[in-house]
Amino acid sequence: MKKFVFTLMIALQGALFLPAAQAMDMKTNPKAVLELFTSQGCSSCPPADAALREWSEQDDLITIAYHVDYWNYIGWEDVFSAPKYSKLQRAYAKSFGSERVYTPQLIVNGEKDAVGSRRGDVQKLVAAADLHVGVDLKLQDGNLTIDLTSDGATQVDATIWVIPFISTAQTKISRGENRGKTLAYSHIARGRMPVGMWHGEESHQMELPLQDILTDQADGMAVLVQTKGAGGPGRILGAASIQK
Template structure:
């Protein structure tokens, strides 16, 4: 499906809240975990997908496989479900209008005027050959070979009630473009849907790295930005991604991933370190 233009802006010096994320103070955490981005650039991989699209399940499975096999200091995957496939037959429960707007924005910064699913963007640029392992690896390695222009540190605190408080800090390593902004996404793994209508009727779909909450764009002032928020533990594998993006080009300058903050040794492939 092909539809066609640009994501909304924000209030300066304020965190833009979407999908129910709350910015607040937190007390008495039970566990604390953190992760820091490396000295090289990490590629953000964005899959635009929909449960209403019959060509999307193979792409969803591809993202899940890549997530299992990856190193988090090489690339960070996210699945963003768009809403332009939603209709009376089936509505994707993970879809958000903001993700449709983001896909249009990234497409327009790359000179495109249409959007479709499945589509993959690496570092803010569309990669049409994403299903070709050589093409994907070359794009990721090209980005990883570049020095990082920003440091990202994400911390998370899990309370006895199961609420997770997170804090993402962005600090410039070199002068950032004036139009560089920070974002945070909260994702879930291990999700399933029994589709009752539409192109995937009768199928059970499996999803990982599904973006459920979104914050941004947040201004980076004098080389620094901080984003805090909370989410309720759902029983699914959850985590937080933070990244820095240049608004005029859509280029993602750095990314970091903090997976679920659980027991020691249970931090997942993202390399989160429990702090006692």
């Protein structure tokens, strides 16, 4: 895994954030992006959450956990949930030609899905996956620079997304289906921001201020280059991530 050392000072949620000379873990050549739709109120989700934590340690995989809100009514409100993640999952379902959503659903490269706790099924999807657009990230002077590279042979309409995340967290569940458990999570999405478009050029660069990205306790981010599907998200073409 590549390391990137940087020094910066930015204002973050009203306080000074100073990761002075701190090593960052960066992934710039993954073969797959694993997006897990999960909930603290779902008794079937902890095994999938545990699997995602393990996959997050692999250099060739980028993982993101979206906590949906439609389980909140049964006694425990997921502390990381938001309606926008449920909406994203429904948009994926529409792209797949379905109206069905479930947890734990894991989507590989925006194209195919499996039950997130069925590791063998997920590994089969990962084995067949690839990402052909290069995404490189650089941090300097409080800014994030995103560089995209490809062979320029294909014209596409793809959105560049930045997903800030909390790299690790634990929650003690006192009610609902998982009551009494202390559960661990990884790469918890704290937003999903479209920051630009890419149309297949051989090279493309953009720069963003970190103080607009690292919000809501986020200590890392993923960058996805993703096409549009039939009414929702489509295939992911390239990705990278960086975290403390």
